[in-house]
Amino acid sequence: MATDTNLSNEQDAIIRAEVDRSLRHPVMFFFTSGAVWLAISIFFGMIASIKQHDPDFGLLPDFFKDSSLFAVGRAYAAHMNVLLYGWGAQAAFGVMIWLMARLTRQPSRNSGVILTAGHLWNLAIAVGLIGICTGKGTGVSWMEFPTCVWPVLLLSYVLIAVWSLVQFQVRDGSRTFISQWYLMAAMLWFPWVFLSSHLFVFVFEGHPLMTAGVNAWFKATLVFLFFIPVAVGAAYYLTPKVTGRAIYSYKLAIFGFWALAVIGPWAGMQKLAGAPIPHFLPYMGMVAMILFMIPAITVGVNILVTMKKAPEVLPYSPTLRFVAAGSILLVVLGAIGIALNTPNGLRETQFSIAGYGYEILAIYGVFSMIIFGAIYFIVPRITVREWLSSRFINWHFWLSVYGVVTIVFCSIFGGFLQGEAQEAFDKPWMDAATRGYAYTLGTTIAWHFIFVSNLVFLLHLLLMWMRLGRRSQHPTLLHSHHAESPHGGEGFVDNA
Amino acid sequence: MSDHQSSSQRPDLDENINVTEAHANLNQVSAAAKREQEVLDPGSDSFPIGVMLVCGVVLMIAGAVLGKGGKFLGYNDLVKPDYVRAEAPGGMEEVATSGPVLAIYNRQGGKIYAAKCAGCHQPDGKGDGANFPPLAASEWVTGDSEALAMAILNGVKGKITVAGRDWNSMMPAQSDGLSPKDLAALMTYLRNNMGNAVGDVISPEMAENAMATSQARGGGQVTESELLSNHNKMISGAEFTLETIVDLESFEPVEQSAE
Amino acid sequence: MASPTDHPIRRFGAFLLGLLLISLFGIVCFFSSPFLAKGEQDAAYEVNSKRRLEIKKQVDSAQAEVLKDLQPEASFKQAAASMISDQAVADPSAIVPGSPTSLNQ
Numbered sequence: 108m109a110t111d112t113n114l115s116n117e118q119d120a121i122i123r124a125e126v127d128r129s130l131r132h133p134v135m136f137f138f139t140s141g142a143v144w145l146a147i148s149i150f151f152g153m154i155a156s157i158k159q160h161d162p163d164f165g166l167l168p169d170f171f172k173d174s175s176l177f178a179v180g181r182a183y184a185a186h187m188n189v190l191l192y193g194w195g196a197q198a199a200f201g202v203m204i205w206l207m208a209r210l211t212r213q214p215s216r217n218s219g220v221i222l223t224a225g226h227l228w229n230l231a232i233a234v235g236l237i238g239i240c241t242g243k244g245t246g247v248s249w250m251e252f253p254t255c256v257w258p259v260l261l262l263s264y265v266l267i268a269v270w271s272l273v274q275f276q277v278r279d280g281s282r283t284f285i286s287q288w289y290l291m292a293a294m295l296w297f298p299w300v301f302l303s304s305h306l307f308v309f310v311f312e313g314h315p316l317m318t319a320g321v322n323a324w325f326k327a328t329l330v331f332l333f334f335i336p337v338a339v340g341a342a343y344y345l346t347p348k349v350t351g352r353a354i355y356s357y358k359l360a361i362f363g364f365w366a367l368a369v370i371g372p373w374a375g376m377q378k379l380a381g382a383p384i385p386h387f388l389p390y391m392g393m394v395a396m397i398l399f400m401i402p403a404i405t406v407g408v409n410i411l412v413t414m415k416k417a418p419e420v421l422p423y424s425p426t427l428r429f430v431a432a433g434s435i436l437l438v439v440l441g442a443i444g445i446a447l448n449t450p451n452g453l454r455e456t457q458f459s460i461a462g463y464g465y466e467i468l469a470i471y472g473v474f475s476m477i478i479f480g481a482i483y484f485i486v487p488r489i490t491v492r493e494w495l496s497s498r499f500i501n502w503h504f505w506l507s508v509y510g511v512v513t514i515v516f517c518s519i520f521g522g523f524l525q526g527e528a529q530e531a532f533d534k535p536w537m538d539a540a541t542r543g544y545a546y547t548l549g550t551t552i553a554w555h556f557i558f559v560s561n562l563v564f565l566l567h568l569l570l571m572w573m574r575l576g577r578r579s580q581h582p583t584l585l586h587s588h589h590a591e592s593p594h595g596g597e598g599f600v601d602n603a
Numbered sequence: 604m605s606d607h608q609s610s611s612q613r614p615d616l617d618e619n620i621n622v623t624e625a626h627a628n629l630n631q632v633s634a635a636a637k638r639e640q641e642v643l644d645p646g647s648d649s650f651p652i653g654v655m656l657v658c659g660v661v662l663m664i665a666g667a668v669l670g671k672g673g674k675f676l677g678y679n680d681l682v683k684p685d686y687v688r689a690e691a692p693g694g695m696e697e698v699a700t701s702g703p704v705l706a707i708y709n710r711q712g713g714k715i716y717a718a719k720c721a722g723c724h725q726p727d728g729k730g731d732g733a734n735f736p737p738l739a740a741s742e743w744v745t746g747d748s749e750a751l752a753m754a755i756l757n758g759v760k761g762k763i764t765v766a767g768r769d770w771n772s773m774m775p776a777q778s779d780g781l782s783p784k785d786l787a788a789l790m791t792y793l794r795n796n797m798g799n800a801v802g803d804v805i806s807p808e809m810a811e812n813a814m815a816t817s818q819a820r821g822g823g824q825v826t827e828s829e830l831l832s833n834h835n836k837m838i839s840g841a842e843f844t845l846e847t848i849v850d851l852e853s854f855e856p857v858e859q860s861a862e
Numbered sequence: 863m864a865s866p867t868d869h870p871i872r873r874f875g876a877f878l879l880g881l882l883l884i885s886l887f888g889i890v891c892f893f894s895s896p897f898l899a900k901g902e903q904d905a906a907y908e909v910n911s912k913r914r915l916e917i918k919k920q921v922d923s924a925q926a927e928v929l930k931d932l933q934p935e936a937s938f939k940q941a942a943a944s945m946i947s948d949q950a951v952a953d954p955s956a957i958v959p960g961s962p963t964s965l966n967q
Contacts, residue, residue, distance in 0.1 A: 276876035299887035313899035390672030
C-alpha cells in the first residue's frame with residue numbers, strides 16, 4: 108500500500124472498496140461456513156473430552172454410552188479433522204485471498220470459481236465427516252477422512268489459491284510487504300505438505316514406519332507452514348492498519364520469516380521418539396520444536412511493540428485485541444514447545460494429554476484468535492455493515508481466552524503429571540490413567556466455554572451474513588465512545 | 604475514475620471530473636474502507652537486543668539437545684551409540700540370571716512334561732492303567748539314560764514290560780521341536796520327580812549326543828528288544844553335579860561369583 | 863490500477879506457473895517414489911504366505927463343499943436347545959480339574 112504515493116487517499120479507498128466488493132461472496136462464504144464447522148468441531152471435541160474422564164457419560168442415557176458415533180476414536184477424529192479442514196483451512200483461505208487481493212491492489216476476477224470451489228470443499232468435508240462417524244475413517248492422525256476426500260480437497264484448494272498467485276504476478280510495483288511473503292509461502296507450502304504427505308501415506312507402497320513418520324511430519328508442518336504463516340501474515344497487516352503505526356522492525360520481520368521457513372520443515376518426528384526409526388530423526392524434530400521459539404518471539408515482539416505504540420487505539424479495537432491475544436499465545440506456544448521437547452520433557456509428555464494441549468494452543472489459541480481478529484476487520488468491509496454488538500464480541504473474546512488458557516494449562520500440567528506417573532512402571536498403570544482425571548475434566552469444562560463463545564460468534568456472523576448488521580459510519584468498538592460522539596449522546600439504551 | 608489512466612498522475616481536478624458525482628461515488632464506498640489507514644513504510648529499527656538474547660538462549664538449548672542426537676543423518680543407527688538402558692527409577696530388585704541346576708531344569712522339564720507327556724502319562728506320571736505305562740518307579744526312566752532318550756525321541760512300539768506289567772501300545776515320537784536343552788531338562792525332571800529320585804542331571808551335551816545317536820539310528824519307533832540290546836547304557840557327555848549353578852538362558856554352568 | 867504488466871497472456875502464464883508450483887512437490891514425490899518408498903518385504907514371508915494362502919484356499923473350498931449340505935446353523939440351534947433342556951448328569955467318579963477333590967489328590 109505504500110508503493111505508489113501518487114494515489115490520493117480517496118483513490119485508495121475506492122480501490123479497497125472494489126477489492127472488497129469483488130471478494131464479498133467467497134470470503135463471506137468461507138468465514139460463515141468455517142464458523143459453522145468450528146461449532147460442529149467443538150461439539151465433537153466436547154464429546155471426545157468427556158469420554159476421556161467419563162466414558163459412561165455419567166447421567167446421560169445409555170444411548171450415549173453405547174453409541175459408536177460418540178466413541179472416542181470417532182469423536183476425536185471428527186473433532187480434529189473438522190477443526191483443521193472445516194474451520195482452519197476455510198478461515199485461512201478467506202483471509203488469504205482477501206489479503207492477497209488487498210496487498211496487490213487488485214479486485215478478484217474469479218470469485219465465481221472460488222465460491223464454487225468453496226462449496227466443493229464443504230461437500231468434501233461433509234462426506235469426510237460422515238465417513239468418520241460411520242467408521243470409515245482411515246485411522247491416520249489428522250488424515251482420517253476416507254481416502255476419496257483428500258484429492259477433492261486438493262483440487263478445491265488449487266481452484267481457490269491459484270488466482271492469488273496470478274494476482275501477485277501481475278501486481279503493480281515490485282515492492283512486497285511482509286504479509287505477502289508469509290501468504291505466498293503458505294500458499295505454496297500447503298499443497299506441498301498436503302500432497303506429499305497424502306501420497307506417501309495413502310498412495311505409495313512403503314514401509315509402515317515411513318507412513319508413521321510422514322504422518323508425524325504432516326501434523327507439525329501443517330501447523331508451522333500453513334496455519335502459523337497465514338495467521339502471522341494477517342497479524343502483520345492488521346496491526347499497522349488499525350494502529351496507524353509502522354511495524355516496529357522490518358528487519359526483525361524478515362528474519363522471523365526466514366527462521367520459520369528454515370526451522371518449520373524439520374519438525375514432527377519427535378512424536379516418534381523411541382520408534383525403530385533412525386534415532387537422529389526424533390532429535391531433529393525436538394530441535395525444530397525448540398527453535399520454533401525464535402520465529403515466535405520475533406513475531407510476538409514485533410506485533411506487540413507496534414501495538415504499544417498506539418495505546419489510544421488498543422483498548423477499543425476488537426481486531427487488535429484478538430491479534431494481541433494471538434500474538435501473546437504465539438510466544439507462549441514457543442515456550443511450551445521448548446518445555447515439551449527437551450529430552451526430559453519429551454520422555455514425560457510423549458504419551459500424555461500434553462500433546463493435545465500444544466496442538467489446541469497452536470490451532471485455536473494462536474491461529475484462530477488472530478483469524479477472529481481478521482474476521483472482525485474484514486466482514487464489515489465486505490458486507491458494508493458494522494458489527495451488531497460489542498457485547499457479543501466481548502463474550503467471544505473472553506470466553507475463548509479463558510477456554511484456551513484453561514485447556515493449555517490443564518493439558519500441559521496434567522500431561523507432565525501423567526507422564527511422571529507412567530514412568531514409575533512398578534506402580535499399576537491405572538494410577539497414571541487416573542492421575543489425569545482432574546485435568547481432562549478441566550479441559551472439558553474449558554471446551555464448554557469455547558463452545559458458548561463460538562455459538563455467540565456464529566450467531567453474530569450469521570446476522571452479518573444476512574445483512575442485518577448496523578448501517579453506520581462508525582465501527583463497533585469495544586468500549587463505549589458514545590459520550591464523545593459528534594452526533595450526541597446515546598440516550599438511556601446502553602449499546603455497549 | 605478507474606478508466607482515466609491519467610488521473611493517477613494528476614490527482615487534482617481533471618476537466619472531466621464531476622466533483623459532486625465523484626464525492627457521491629465515494630460515499631457509496633464503504634465507510635470502513637474510507638476510514639482505513641494506510642499501511643506505512645515499516646520502521647527501520649535495528650534488531651532489538653532482547654530478542655537476540657532470547658534467540659541465543661534458545662539456540663543453546665537446541666544445540667544441547669542436538670548434541671544428544673548422535674550422528675547427523677545417521678540412517679543406520681536405530682539406537683544411540685553406547686546406549687545403556689537407564690537404571691529403572693523406583694529400584695527393582697536384582698533379577699536373577701542363574702540358579703541351581705536341579706531347580707531350573709525341573710522347572711523347565713515340568714513345563715515340557717505338562718505340555719507333551721501329561722496327556723497320556725497323566726500329570727502324576729502314573730499312567731492311565733490301560734494303555735499308557737507309568738513313569739513313576741519305571742525302570743526305563745530310572746535306568747539307562749540312553750534308553751530313556753531313545754524312547755522319548757523316537758517313540759515306542761510293540762510290547763514293553765514296565766513295572767512288572769506288559770504294555771502293548773504305541774508311543775509317538777516326541778523329538779519334534781525338542782531342543783537339546785529341553786530334552787536335558789525333561790529327562791532330568793523325569794528322573795528326579797514324580798516318585799523317582801535318581802539324583803543325577805542330564806546335561807545339554809548329553810542330550811545332544813543322544814540326539815546324534817537317534818539320528819544315526821535312522822528313524823522309526825524303538826522296540827523293547829532294541830532298547831535292551833543297543834541302548835542299555837548311560838549317555839556320554841559333560842556331567843553336572845547337583846550343586847552346579849547354571850545360567851537361566853543357556854542352561855550351561857556359570858562361573859561361581861562371590862554373592 | 864491496471865498495472866502496465868497486466869494483460870491476459872501474462873495472467874495465463876502466471877496461472878500455469880502457479881499450477882506448476884503447487885504441484886511441484888507432487889511431481890518430485892512421484893519421480894522419487896521408486897527410490898524412497900520401496901515397500902520392502904521379507905522374501906521368506908512372501909514365499910510362505912503364498913503357500914499358506916494356497917492351503918487356506920483349499921481348506922476353505924473343501925469345508926464349503928461339506929458344509930453346503932449340512933447347514934450347521936440349524937444344528938447349532940438344535941444342539942443349543944437340547945443343551946438347555948437337558949439336565950446335568952452328576953458323575954461322582956469324574957474329577958473336575960481345579961476342584962477341591964482334585965487338589966486333594
